Amino acid sequence: QKEVEQNSGPLSVPEGAIASLNCTYSDRGSQSFFWYRQYSGKSPELIMSIYSNGDKEDGRFTAQLNKASQYVSLLIRDSQPSDSATYLCAVRASKIIFGSGTRLSIRP
Amino acid sequence: KAGVTQTPRYLIKTRGQQVTLSCSPISGHRSVSWYQQTPGQGLQFLFEYFSETQRNKGNFPGRFSGRQFSNSRSEMNVSTLELGDSALYLCASSLVWGNEQFFGPGTRLTVL
Numbered sequence: 001q002k003e004v005e006q007n008s009g010p011l012s013v014p015e016g017a018i019a020s021l022n023c024t025y026s027d028r029g030s031q032s033f034f035w036y037r038q039y040s041g042k043s044p045e046l047i048m049s050i051y052s053n054g055d056k057e058d059g060r061f062t063a064q065l066n067k068a069s070q071y072v073s074l075l076i077r078d079s080q081p082s083d084s085a086t087y088l089c090a091v092r093a094s095k096i097i098f099g100s101g102t103r104l105s106i107r108p
Numbered sequence: 109k110a111g112v113t114q115t116p117r118y119l120i121k122t123r124g125q126q127v128t129l130s131c132s133p134i135s136g137h138r139s140v141s142w143y144q145q146t147p148g149q150g151l152q153f154l155f156e157y158f159s160e161t162q163r164n165k166g167n168f169p170g171r172f173s174g175r176q177f178s179n180s181r182s183e184m185n186v187s188t189l190e191l192g193d194s195a196l197y198l199c200a201s202s203l204v205w206g207n208e209q210f211f212g213p214g215t216r217l218t219v220l
Contacts, residue, residue, distance in 0.1 A: 031206075032206060044198070046208055046209070046211075088151065090209075095156065098151040098153070
């Protein structure tokens, strides 16, 4: 079992819809959770961080954390073509582990 | 505020050589982490430094080493390069250990 798992995709979502990206992790001692966006040929860019159970909203993005289920998700509302990228989930316990990423494609 | 800078941006080496990559963190950031990114393996953690001390190390051979200086700048070194070391090497900085990390543009290393 991978330490941080993400569906590799591609996930195709129509423009204006909600994109839902999911991530599960294995280390119950994990304390910090991050979502990064990476465009092709670019380095990862931090979108959200979340540290406690529940939802955290920032603009069109909402991160959701459920430590009991070892699950973290990212919702993107009103998806735009510019949201097409690979989304990386990162989880930190003693060290930070990245998932392999989900490719998101927003179709016009 | 300037972001994380990495030099050089591109590098071509041959097998057996060694290479040193440099990273300057965001001003005020004291923690620096290094990652290797390849299409097949994704983003793999190499090591993490905070206040000149290595806090964590990933599962890479001893050919990969790093250090952090008193001004928080960091270098990583790879000795006896192998073809499989061809990758994008990313540096990320954070204010303190454990916080949000911000990535630099990366150094693209090609080993021939």
